[in-house]
Amino acid sequence: MVQEEEPMLGTSPNLEIETGVVPEKNDDHAMPSKLSSKSLCAFSKQEISTLESEQRSKSAIKLCGLIIFYALVMVVEIVGGFKANSLAVITDAAHLLSDVAGFSISLFTVWASGWEATSRQSFGYNRLEVLGALLSVQLIWLISGILIYEAIGRIFHKHAKVNGKLMFMVAAFGFIINCLMVAWLGHNHDHHHQHHKHHACGHVDHDHERDEVSATTEEKTNLVSYSPEKAKFFNINLQGAYLHVMTDMIQSVGVMIAGAIIWAKPNWLVVDLICTLIFAVLALSTTLPMLRDIYGILMEKTPSEIDIEELENSLKCIKGVQEIHDLHVWALTVGKIVLSCHVTAEPLVCPSDLICKIKEFCEKSYGIHHVTVQIE
Template sequence: MEEPLLRSSLPVPGRTGGECLRDAGGDEAERAAAKVRRKLVLALLLAIIFMIVEVIGGFIANSLAIMTDAAHLLSDVSGFAVALFAGIYAAKKGGSSHSFGYHRIEVLGALASVLATWLVTGVLVFEAVGRILNPSPVDGKVMFILALVGVVINLCIMAILGGHGHGHSHGDEGHNHGHGHSHGHGHAHTHGHSHGEKHSHADHDHDHDHAGDVHSHAEEGHAHGGHGEEGGEEENINLRGAVVHVIGDLVQSLGVALAGALIWWKQDDPRFAVADPICTFVFALLVLLTTRSLLRDISDTLMERVPRGLDADAMQAKLEEIPGVDAVSDLHIWGLKPGMPLLACHLDIASESAACDVLSRATQLCRSVGISHSTIQLSHRGLPCCAEP
């Protein structure tokens, strides 16, 4: 059952409310996250070893198709590494210098991965053009054998990454959904001109005596680098993305095997060697297609675009429909990283007495559309701080 947004409770002596919540489900989430990391490490090692084998084999066979397959594998290696290190760093608090945590390390790593993959692929395409104009012999036998080994390796990686289930995945990277446990924090800060400032927390209460606006800060899943379900959830998202990339590698290895078999079958006919650079062109296009969505996500995050699947206009309309809300301004929705949307807005309310109800409804609305972290400021002309000079 979800914790109510506003309630009073006494903290356990010597322990914070957040620690109590983490104890309830954090251990299980940590075990799930550790299992995901072990899978990624094993998949990463296999991919690195075979990538090196493909580079060496590509030189021996004089095959650009094998080298292009290795370049595609480089993107997977980078993806595994980014997913692994992002999961580790996402669990660390950023401190005062990085108040949002280190979640965007994943975005920067993904950008470096895409650029490196495109650079290598571009060099191979340039070389393939030369092979079309001046064909050179290719060892079809080595090419075929390496491609078959690639099929086996990709199947092994799929087996390693598969079976991760949905036990702790309850978020989405755009549209993925799962089931699991929800342990979040709710914070509401209410400032009044005559009643002082009241902080009502889902875990504990603090009362202070100063006036100001009404602010709400609601967070679920420790979006700022805390420990909890969010880490395991995001790592499972990365795991699903890795499986998709491995499927692309599997298809590419099958294509190289067919081209290798054709060249091996007609080894004495140099005209069939053109199948190698043709495969390079096809696989280069495949690399572009498979990295396009990743580049889009990177661009969306760095440009702080409204996350896909969320409609800012519709969100503003829903906020305006909340009883007691007169106007909505300064609405901002962005993603700290793919799958981690945030919201900030300013709500003008009809009366000070409606503050808590508006605060609760607005926060619940955010959570209902998948926004786990929201910062909402409420203001009313009757408050001294909101009166016009």
């Protein structure tokens, strides 16, 4: 990121700090007033708020669509599973039930995350998304445990024949719906981050040496696969929905294979039970990455995509910054990163301009829009 340097007070009589106040002059032609840093910052916040509102609406629409389609598939699989006497199909239907419940929780949290902050909830309700995702994961663990218990019980007890043909057809129907849902969510994930912009908090000047540091920092940031815009737009609930759909699609393939085998070999009933056990364990394992993310957010860990040492060194390279300490970076939810720090400023530096330069750098290089800086 190439930035311009902001001159320090007292260094040159011919240089002046840009503010919202027009300098007094004796001539008759007054210079037009320039937009203040506060106005630009306010405009940036307004744009971010608008983008977040639009994303909440899009997320809600997608979650509503998932709930409707998955409720339909769930009913088909429950009826088909009992008629075919297939525990694997019932397992798939049970996972769809957990998905519908999870999506409903996610839909509520997406809506609630737009509630305005209050005096008691000063950070707003963004972490409801994290709590909703946690409840969804717990539901998967509960249902998977019940189905594993049932499958183990069937291994040691004789049961009626399984209708392999019906089992295959029901699983194929579920697979087709899952493919459509994966394509739908995947398209949203790939293209959202292309429409985000940033507005600076003012004009910041840097000399050649600091330009190289800024350019190097931006290059390192861009080389990381993480994108702040991408993480913010693809929130934790849509990430969870995508994970659920992918898991169900893979499970549908397994049930189709098991149904085809039983269709060809009616006595191979153990295939149905093995399929149930494998995919129940798979469903549990796929929740581990999300549990790790939830743990990191609730424990207020520094987000994995942020190199705190590199961030601190980059902040020290900003002209006017003498020292950085008490630097803290955490996430309210995925993509909503918060930063606070104490800055020891060089003599004769304007505190408000220095704060604006730090905020601009954090926003452009790391996508951190909530920055609190204390100047010492």
